[in-house]
Amino acid sequence: MKVRIDNDLCAGFGICVGICPEVFELHDDGYASVLVSEVPPELEELVRRAADQCPARAIFVTED
Numbered sequence: 001m002k003v004r005i006d007n008d009l010c011a012g013f014g015i016c017v018g019i020c021p022e023v024f025e026l027h028d029d030g031y032a033s034v035l036v037s038e039v040p041p042e043l044e045e046l047v048r049r050a051a052d053q054c055p056a057r058a059i060f061v062t063e064d
């Protein structure tokens with residue numbers, strides 16, 4: 001599974017970081033980015049949950 005954030009859509013709520021800090025990080029400017037593009041299997045469920053709950057729908061998951 002791959003994950004990316006569309007920086008044009010991210011509104012910086014940080015919900016993704018709260019759900020899965022192993023994959024998402026919040027920068028000083030308030031916007032998030034991904035720490036890994038290839039998601040470890042044990043974190044896939046959390047990444048899907050973060051994508052579902054992102055208020056800006058800025059997280060895009062690609063299943064292998």
Ligand code: SF4
Nearest residue numbers: 010011013014016054
């Ligand atoms: S939850 Fe969505 S809008 Fe909020 S920081 Fe993460 S990617 Fe950005």
